Amino acid sequence: MSETREIKVKINDKWVTGSAGLNTTLLRFLRDNGFTEVKKGCAEGECGACTVLFDGKAITSCLVLALQVDGREVVTVRRTDDRLLEALKEAFVSHGASQCGFCMPGTIMTARWLLVENPKPNRDEIRDALSGNLCRCTGYKKIVDAIEYVSGDL
């Protein structure tokens, strides 16, 4: 029998308690606990749809065991009291950076991480940061435009 235990994860500044087993990924834990804005794409680290911030770093939540996140902090795109995150969401809308929208929750979290690491990235650095987030609609130009726009205000 596989072990299942209660874990506590601080998600968007609130502690969430839930059960996790040895094959529960952080992605699964988030979605099972109502954070369905975190999308499941490939589930093997290729597409970036499930990107969240884990202790401040953008990571693919499909490749992390939920048990490893016990007691730690996760931020998803749903958080609303983060000014940089809100600025990015607005810029993605105003620049038409989203079409079907499936990749957006992940792409925006990568952008949020990038602009903390490197507040003034050039377009190549933005594209490099986004190399783990696949978007099959936009061709990336408008995504890069939106991130560049937000970095201009930093």
Next chain:
Amino acid sequence: MASIYKKAGSLDEALELKVRYGASGVFISGGTDLLVDIRNDSLKSEPGAIIDISDLDEINYIRQEDSQISIGAVTTISDIQKSSIVRNGALILFKACQKCANPLIKNIATLGGNLINASPAADMATPLLALGALVVLKSVSGERVMPLEEFFSGVKRTNHGNNELLTELRFNETQGKRCEFLKMGQRDGTSIAIVSLSLLFDMVEGVLKDDLKLALGSVAPIPLRAYRTEDALRGVEPSLGNIKQAGNILEDEVNPISDVRGSAEYRREMSAVLLQMAFQNLGYGLS
């Protein structure tokens, strides 16, 4: 699936847990390989315990003492890429970090994990082979140090004991040497190499010095040091003719397979092409 998850609070505890669970105890740090195996149900045997070493600061560091650089096994690829010690003293490793996976993976994937997984395509393997790196293995009974070349024993297989944990990679700085890391994949981000190549050398009086090192990924069961090709390049001028001649030897020296990413024949030819490109990117063998 495994029955127990244990987070090790110290390196000693991790080593003791490994003794307790033996071969069925599996270490996890970044998890970027293990989680894919769990998802695909492709582990050779079901682990009895997952021992989490990701929080062990004791094996998370990048240090330099005199000319020796050492990197703890659970240091992430992102941290290595950002390190000024690595950038100044081991440029080839920095270049490989740039081409490895994507930032989301690099933020959790670790150096030790990339090596212990022992994929023939491991991006961290060839720069470290070129650097002549040593691996440090620890267990409750002590420490062993071996050259990285002796560490790999086959596809996804390494020469470490059941109770041993890979804790550190160490190598001498190579400040001032010329180096190139090239990776041919199906796209720039997140791809597994079809062929990768690390080249490190110095020049003296117009010829290549004897300490030239060449290593290739995805062209043999293990990340490959190309000794015969190195021999052909030592002491000669890096002219286009000499590089092409060495490329012919390299095509013979590599031992690739055909798979979903490329045929053996293609990999053989591309090995020589990458060798030429590596020299040319550094301004040698242009005509």
